[in-house]
Amino acid sequence: MWLRPARPRVRSTSRLFATFAAASLVPVVALGALVVQDYRRDAAEQGRAQGLAQADVIAQMVVAPALNSGEAHILGGDLSRRGLTAEQYERMRESTGLAVYRGSVQHLRLRGFTGRVIFSDDGSSSNGVPVSDPDFQAAAAGAARAKVIIGRTQTIRVMQPLFAGATGQSVGVLEVYLPYQSIADRLDHQVTQTVRRIGGGLAALYLVLALLAWWITRSLRRYAADQRHNALHDALTGLPNRVAFRAEADAVLNQARRDGETGAVVLVDLNRFKEVNDTLGHHAGDELLRVVSERFRAGLDSRDLLARLGGDEFALLLPGRTGPEAVALLEGVRDRLAEEMVLDGVPLSIEASFGIALYPEHGDHLQELTQHADVAMYQGKRGTADIVIYSGTGVAHSHQWLVVQAELRHALERDxxxxxxxxxxxxxxxxxxxxxxxxxxxxxxxxxxxxxxxxxxxxxxxxxxxxxxxxxxxxxxxxxxxxxxxxxxxxxxxxxxxxxxxxxxxxxxxxxxxxxxxxxxxxxxxxxxxxxxxxxxxxxxxxxxxxxxxxxxxxxxxxxxxxxxxxxxxxxxxxxxxxxxxxxxxxxxxxxxxxxxxxxxxxxxxxxxxxxxxxxxxxxxxxxxxxxxxxxxxxxxxxxxxxxxxxxxxFGLPGEMSEATxxxxxxx
The missing domain is CATH 3.20.20.450 (EAL domain)
Known part of the structure; x- marks a missing residue:
């Protein structure tokens, strides 16, 4: 049966899914980036902590023994004033030389609080951390500081306070540079592994969300389509309802007015349908309506529109049909309807009354045409013809009868x-x-x-x-x-x-x-x-x-x-x-x-x-x-x-009547 396909008011599934995918990808990527950033920050902090620990070991195991060796213990005070003895210097050179040689230390300086270089593994006395540097100030105050320096090679610079062995008094600052590349490589490897795991988890989560979004989107689209279909179709017969018929018929009639096309609007009412409901029950009446709908469909072609307006009333729109063509078509439909059917073991033959209004002859708007078709159908019910074309009489019946019916109710009440x-x-x-x-x-x-x-x-x-x-x-x-x-x-x-x-x-x-x-x-x-x-x-x-x-x-x-x-x-x-x-x-x-x-x-x-x-x-x-x-x-x-x-x-006289009478x- 011809009917324009319903136009969904929701966006297509692919477009909705793409929108959701793009929207959900942003927080997933942001979450991944935040996790990686936090992990790298933790890794860097871990590297600094490892550098501080290594510098502390160097200070205690290498530098402190050299400074506190022999007879020249440092009793306290700033190294900038006292300096190192030859023995201390030699022992420092031997101890640090071995560490530098093994690669556990890149560079090492021993400095006083004024910034003076007391000892340097390469003998230099310049290019050290300025005294004004916060890390130097913190180390001079007794707090170690570590910093990762990115250059040609990655290095950890540690500013380590140096304490006298006996008194525990700070006497200077140990400026040590430790190799960070191996630490960085190890941490990068750990980060990479972690990122892969996190990325895999986020990817799996994103895939699950995407599939869920796809399913929800399709479900919403189907639900919206079902709701629209239900709003425009009769649940019992599946035919377009009154709302859909009005919308489709208005569109066809608008096109017909522009192009000068002709056609017919038909109202159909089943005869004695109420008796089926009263005698056989409403389930039989419902089955009858379904059978009637199928027989209607079989008698129409793809350009015709069939709708159920409610109860046992149907409407048809027959584009391009003249009056005789519409009558011929409806005669075939009528014959199909009249074929015997059996409901609950009872043989039935269905009859119907058809009222036809032609456009533009009888009007070019749906309300006017249906009113005229209704008049024709009622004329058929009162007469002997079951297919009646509107004749132009009784134009005001539908509206006038509504008024009369309302007044008549009051007339009965008011006697x-x-x-x-x-x-x-x-x-x-x-x-x-x-x-x-x-x-x-x-x-x-x-x-x-x-x-x-x-x-x-x-x-x-x-x-x-x-x-x-x-x-x-x-x-x-x-x-x-x-x-x-x-x-x-x-x-x-x-x-x-x-x-x-x-x-x-x-x-x-x-x-x-x-x-x-x-x-x-x-x-x-x-x-x-x-x-x-x-x-x-x-x-x-x-x-x-x-x-x-x-x-x-x-x-x-x-x-x-x-x-x-x-x-x-x-x-x-x-x-x-x-x-x-x-x-x-x-x-x-x-x-x-x-x-x-x-x-x-x-x-x-x-x-x-x-x-x-x-x-x-x-x-x-x-x-x-x-x-x-x-x-x-x-x-x-x-x-x-x-x-x-x-x-x-x-009359007074049997059989005869006087002229006066x-x-x-x-x-x-």
Whole structure:
């Protein structure tokens, strides 16, 4: 099914991963550099400590024995003043010469506190550390200092205080230079090994973090894609939902306006889907919707868009389709839907109503097109065609009906509805035998409104149920009034097919009869012929329950629909009312006369009375008597009025009507 691929609002996986990798690499590298720097600093400190220890050994094992040898012990004081004896100098030369020769010492000086070189292994007396140097000052004060000097070779320079053996008094400063290259090489080797271990560990950590980041990134992307998909698709069928359909349809319609393209928007509603839920359960209804969705998909091609708007309502966008092409396509879809399926062991055949709005003929914006498609679909539900192209009529139905429905709710609450009654008379004597209740709306602003203004809106919503209950209760209450006045007229009330679909309708009728104390035979429920052509089993069951109460059943507007005779045979029908369009023409149309005679004969054969609707002339009245019709109703006899205004004896002479009586009847 054609549908633009969802555009993720998150960045691609590779880009997110690259961003994370770069961001995480910086702290890892910084951590590694910090660790290496700290380790090198520790290594250098270790080298200085080793140099201090070695210098201390030299001071104690080499220099001190030479200075304290023989008879010339240094008793104390600054070497700068006393100097060395020849013996001391010779012993210093011998001792240091061996150390220098072995390479354990690079250079050695013995200095006084003034900086004077008392002894130097190479005999030099210059180029020593200045007296102002902090290291020299510290050594003169008794604290050893070591420093790594980087040059052609790496050297440790140690400034070591020199103490007299007996007194422990500082007498000078030992300036010694030790080879650091071997120490540095050993430390570099240790650092290298450590860096490798640390680097390996950090690399492994980075790899783990990278893999984790890759997995998290992919998971987030999948989650975001799933969330977007769920937000734009129906969870049950996987089809685009209302939001996605609106977005895609708007894009297509915008392109169509620019390029002058044509197409169709279609609304689809499954017939009697509620019955599947009510009888088989919601799990069966869900499975039905999935099957229907698959059959829809199979009947469309890649350029068409299918969406589920909610419940059993679907929408299609058919780009590039003309009206006939859209109808031909939907006929194929309809045939696929009608193929029998089995749910919970019950064979079902699904029917649907299709409403088509063409663009740009019927509009070029989605809201306008869906409104028109909805009007066409509802026209199909009320008629016999299941695929209807919007005809341009009923433009304001959707919006207007919303207003009417809202006002009608308040009208029921404020008791603004009234009932008028039209009499039915017996033929040929003209005596009133029943009244048909016809609802009117006493609108506070628009005055008295006929049922055609508000009943279609009520039938299109759930308001028809409380409205019918109100009419039944008020009609039975009014009947108590005329019964008290001495009239035994029955009362007829029209019932919508929606009432027959509501569970408990027979119980409601029984409760109202008991509430008003009305004998059941004095109530007649009129059902339109099209209601019998719906769900036959359900209608038969409900009507049988109502008839079992003793209530009379009437088929209204017979001939206006396409009811099969088998439907009539299976119904407990007490009365058949012939549609007015046939009755009005019986005096001058042979076909109408033939139809009316056939219906009278059919009804009598079924054991039903026959009532002719729309009797407006005396000629029609007399013809109906001759044809054997049982009852008549129309403006000639009486217009709908409140029941106290109904004349109990409209016609006084059986079989004949005086001129004055006819004029009086036609003026009513």
């Amino acid at each position: 603004e509805l009234v009932l008028h009654y039209q009499p039915k008379v017996n033929l040929p004597d003209g005596a009133v035998i029943a009244l048909e209740a016809l609802v009117r709306w006493e609108h506070p602003e628009r005055g008295l409104l006929p049922p055609g203004v508000f009943l279609p809106a009520a039938e299109h919503s759930g308001l028809i149920v409380p409205l019918t209950e109100w009419v039944l209760r008020r009609a039975l209450t009014d009947q108590l009034g005329w019964t008290a006045a001495g009239q035994s007229w029955a009362v007829s009330v029209n019932v919508s097919v929606r009432n027959l679909e509501v569970a408990g309708f027979p119980d409601l009728v029984a409760a109202l009869l008991a509430e008003t104390g009305t004998p059941p035979e004095r109530l007649v429920l009129e059902v339109t012929e099209t209601a019998l052509a719906g769900d036959v089993e359900r209608v038969e069951r409900v009507l049988a329950q109502v008839a079992a109460l003793g209530v009379g059943l009437s088929v209204d507007d017979f001939g206006a629909g396409f009811t099969s005779l088998s439907h009539l045979r299976g119904q407990p029908v007490a009365e058949i009312k012939i549609d007015r369009k046939f009755v009005a023409d019986v005096t001058h149309d042979p076909q109408s006369r033939a139809i009316v005679r056939s219906v009278i004969e059919l009804a009598h054969g079924l054991g039903s009375r026959v009532t002719a609707e729309g009797v407006e002339t005396a000629e029609v009245y007399r013809w109906l008597i001759d044809a054997g019709c049982d009852e008549a109703q129309g403006y000639l006899i009486g217009r709908p009025v409140p029941w106290p205004q109904v004349d109990a004896g409209i 006819m004029i009086e009847g036609m003026s009513r």
